[in-house]
Amino acid sequence: MTSIEQKDAAPRRARLAWLIWIVAISGALALGWLISDLVTPGGGALLGRVRTMAVPPIGGPFSLVDATGTPRTDAEFRGKLMLIYFGYTHCPDACPTALQDMADALAKLGPAAEQVAPIFITIDPARDTVPYLKGYAEQFDPRFVALTGAPEQVAAAAKVYRVYFRKANNQPDYLMDHSSIVYLMGRDGGFLTHFTHETTPEQMADALRKYLR
Ligand SMILES: [Cu+2]
Structure with a gap:
């Protein structure tokens, strides 16, 4: 040193x-x-x-087309609760189960269900075109609004709801990997809560009742 x-x-x-x-x-x-x-x-x-x-907010604007070919946006549902599920019509399991649970929950609400807009948004617009979509969600409940659109419109809607989706394989009758969550959005369009496959229709109806007038 x-x-x-x-x-x-x-x-x-x-x-x-x-x-x-x-x-x-x-x-x-x-x-x-x-x-x-x-x-x-x-x-x-x-x-x-x-x-x-x-926790960044879930939800936001979407601009899509319904099963009659009419353009629909999130804005027209203000004042109603939105019960939203993203899926696809060829889905063998998760989607039919979720849509049936939503329909059963609405049935439990009786006439008050008119305050809720049940919405099904496809994440497979290539196959779920307007004519194909027609009649699918209605099987579960005629009040369902089924939405599709151009791939970019669907991707934009899925993005604001942070829904993951991807083709599972390249077979002609391919399956889609996708997140399976039912979102409950408020009358102002803001996120209220969500439901999973663990949620029973009774629990979903109970949660909805808290927001009914
Ligand atoms: Cu599915």
Whole structure:
């Protein structure tokens, strides 16, 4: 060790001690802030901000075509609850089950079901053209609005609902891999809750009743 390095050692130790001190103080302040935020009635502003950042909104605009060939957008459903499912008509299992559950839930609501718009959006527009779509969702409930569109329109709708879909293979009678979630959207179009295959029609109806007038 040279004499110059020895001279530097003492100030360096002092700087290090100072740095540790600053880090410790900052950490304590941050922890105090977080704790005071957490004990704030209603959850705390910081926690709310973190939650908002972690969960971007589900849903948004779509511009599609129904089974009669009429253009339809999300905007026309304002004032109603939207019960939305993305699937495809050739689906052997998940889609028929989900659509039947939705229909059964609506049936349990009786006349109040008119406040709910059940919507089926295909993620297989290549096969689910307007004429093909006609009659499919109606089998489950005649109130179903079945929607298709150009591949880009369908992809855009699926994207805002964060629905994953992909061709499972390249056979002529291919299957689609897709997320299978029933979304309940509010009268303002905002996300309220979602249902999975674990949800029974009774549970779905109970959840819907909370938002009925
Ligand atoms: Cu399916």
